[in-house]
Amino acid sequence: MSYSIGEFARLCGINATTLRAWQRRYGLLKPQRTDGGHRQYSEDDIQQALKILDWVKKGVPVSQVKPLLARPGARRANHWLTLQETLLQRLKEGKIESLRQLIYDSGREYPRPELVTEVLRPLRGKVSANVPAMMTLREILDGIIISYTSFCLEGDKKAPGDNALITGWHLTDPCEIWLEALRRTGQGLRIDVLPGLPAILAPEIFPERKWLLVTSGKLTAARKKQIDLWQQQGISLDVIPL
């Protein structure tokens, strides 16, 4: 059984025109052709498309999905959990250098968005108990996250890209700014971090830059109004809800 591009597009919920663009630009999905040159998509192609969609949902740019599909990376369900446990153990034992090394290595091995959502955020959750000892461990972990993120951001600046600023807006946990920055590394953005939690923001002083606002809590009417106001001033502004 095979499908024309139109049928296939409806089946997997991707525009036919987008499918062609993916094939042309990124070599994703190369269906057989009929004698007339029309694409014939197979059942396997459907599985491929689902995998691609998975990665895109996880925040990986379509342009970077290709190598991820080839990888036999059949990750066990508890793969992330064991990585978390290993990191946690090194943290508790005070093996800071070894912890730092493992985080850097993981960053090379996995897509950054996955590292953030599957490993670093859950790990921070595990050391969040309101106990002095735990608080100290979390400070150590946050320090490593911040320096690793800085390292990745520096790397991005060697390549061309749009300049962006990321900061918190109605946010209580400053480390989230760094995690969201880390998640966006390697995607052709040159990001600078405003690490504080300013009570008021004035993005209009750098209207040429793309602003990324990490926000927790509800997007109240007042906040939406503020966002509209900024955008009406021509400021490119993304709100990142947690």
Place this chain on the structure above:
DNA sequence: CTTCTAACA
């Protein structure tokens, strides 16, 4: 209905 390329937002 499909193909492609070029250009736009």
Place this chain on the structure above:
DNA sequence: TGTTAGAA
């Protein structure tokens, strides 16, 4: 990056 226009 996804979408559109236009020609075949």
